[in-house]
Amino acid sequence: MELGPILSTLRRHKITAFLLVAEIxxxxxxxxxxxxxxxxxxxxxxxxxxxxxxxxxxxxxxxxAPTEDAKAxxxxxxxxxxxxxxxxxxxxxxxxxxxxxxxxxxxxxxLNQKLPTLNATQYMGENMIQTFGSQLVAGRDFRPDEYMxxxxxxxxxxxxxxxxxxxxxxxxxxxxxxxxxxxxxxxxYFADVGVRVVGVVKDxxxxxxxxxDDAAQWSMMFPLRMNGNNAxxxxxxVDPTQRxxxxxxxxxxxxxxxxxRIILGKKTFDEIRSDFFRNDRAxxxxxxxxxxxxxxxxxxxxxxxxxxxxxxxxxTIGVRRALGATQSNILRYFQTExxxxxxxxxxxxxxxxxxxNLFLMQHYELPRLPWIYLPVGAVALWLIGQLxxxxxxxxxxxxxxxxxxxxV
Numbered sequence: 001m002e003l004g005p006i007l008s009t010l011r012r013h014k015i016t017a018f019l020l021v022a023e024i025x026x027x028x029x030x031x032x033x034x035x036x037x038x039x040x041x042x043x044x045x046x047x048x049x050x051x052x053x054x055x056x057x058x059x060x061x062x063x064x065a066p067t068e069d070a071k072a073x074x075x076x077x078x079x080x081x082x083x084x085x086x087x088x089x090x091x092x093x094x095x096x097x098x099x100x101x102x103x104x105x106x107x108x109x110x111l112n113q114k115l116p117t118l119n120a121t122q123y124m125g126e127n128m129i130q131t132f133g134s135q136l137v138a139g140r141d142f143r144p145d146e147y148m149x150x151x152x153x154x155x156x157x158x159x160x161x162x163x164x165x166x167x168x169x170x171x172x173x174x175x176x177x178x179x180x181x182x183x184x185x186x187x188x189y190f191a192d193v194g195v196r197v198v199g200v201v202k203d204x205x206x207x208x209x210x211x212x213d214d215a216a217q218w219s220m221m222f223p224l225r226m227n228g229n230n231a232x233x234x235x236x237x238v239d240p241t242q243r244x245x246x247x248x249x250x251x252x253x254x255x256x257x258x259x260x261r262i263i264l265g266k267k268t269f270d271e272i273r274s275d276f277f278r279n280d281r282a283x284x285x286x287x288x289x290x291x292x293x294x295x296x297x298x299x300x301x302x303x304x305x306x307x308x309x310x311x312x313x314x315x316t317i318g319v320r321r322a323l324g325a326t327q328s329n330i331l332r333y334f335q336t337e338x339x340x341x342x343x344x345x346x347x348x349x350x351x352x353x354x355x356x357n358l359f360l361m362q363h364y365e366l367p368r369l370p371w372i373y374l375p376v377g378a379v380a381l382w383l384i385g386q387l388x389x390x391x392x393x394x395x396x397x398x399x400x401x402x403x404x405x406x407x408v
Contacts, residue, residue, distance in 0.1 A: 021345040028349025032377040052133025056269035070227035086242035093125035096123030098276035102208035124224040139199030142223040168199040172217035177362040300390040306392035322401035334393035
């Protein structure tokens with residue numbers, strides 16, 4: 001089909017053609033960026049936690065007043081929790097992944113370093129690796145003699161300085177601090193205190209992602225023994241089939257051991273993760289709705305415009321049929337016309353999509369839009385355009401030649 005008649009027709013309907021091109025361009029730009037943002041949200045929601053998620057439950061408590069003999073009471077609590085049927089291990093920890101309550105510290109690689117290298121989160125507690133189900137990829141776990149009471153260290157940091165204290169870090173943190181080298185035996189410093197790396201775990205995500213996803217796995221474990229006066233999160237590793245029963249039994253047991261203790265909350269780790277990413281799911285759902293709405297409006301716009309043009313050109317179509325044009329010629333004419341308009345709109349939309357992404361990068365620190373989203377968006381809009389115009393084009397192809405004489 002020659003393009004001459006198509007271009008001649010479009011020149012006579014400049015405003016209508018321009019509006020359709022503008023609609024396709026705007027849809028292309030928004031859809032490309034929206035799909036990219038959805039993929040970013042889904043990737044973020046799928047980030048590894050570094051813990052045995054389907055085996056963990058958490059009970060968060062609060063004391064009305066500081067507890068006397070907190071160390072002994074905590075040992076009694078943990079022993080009672082471990083005796084609950086279905087419990088594999090238990091620990092009192094300073095923080096839990098994906099809970100938005102995070103304890104962090106700046107790290108240096110030498111004492112005379114003026115500015116810190118980075119900021120990492122610090123997990124503290126006894127028996128964390130076994131309870132969390134974290135995977136050691138290098139080194140070892142803490143020895144019993146390496147544990148110190150958190151309260152004692154808080155009062156006197158010299159307790160840490162007097163001995164070679166240990167730390168376990170994540171693989172991501174090790175690669176960031178010492179790229180291409182083994183982290184085992186290396187020292188890092190915080191608050192002018194040096195600690196030596198004795199182990200590396202595959203993953204352990206931060207409780208809060210306030211520093212962005214790139215720093216999500218910059219985590220450390222310290223051999224500090226917590227008690228009920230400085231920590232309130234009991235984490236239990238349990239049989240996955242008994243999580244809810246164990247959760248109820250654990251909360252009941254903790255209330256029995258101390259009737260004055262308040263149970264702030266009890267959740268499985270699946271619920272913790274779900275709550276943490278609630279906003280990401282909502283954003284992804286909203287963007288999916290926007291994409292569907294835009295594509296629907298664009299498709300309806302193409303259908304409406306094509307139907308209008310078919311009605312306006314019935315005499316012209318009849319003349320073409322009378323001069324020998326077949327139904328397939330008429331069908332191809334309208335499909336080619338739509339393809340030409342869609343191509344112009346998509347080309348403009350790609351440029352606009354790139355511009356929108358640059359704006360988002362500059363003002364909202366989003367990553368660069370991968371180029372693959374542009375051709376994918378183009379193909380999707382071409383297909384939608386061809387499907388949308390198919391109905392009106394088929395009606396046009398069925399216009400009989402006799403219409404040419406009836407219209408005179």
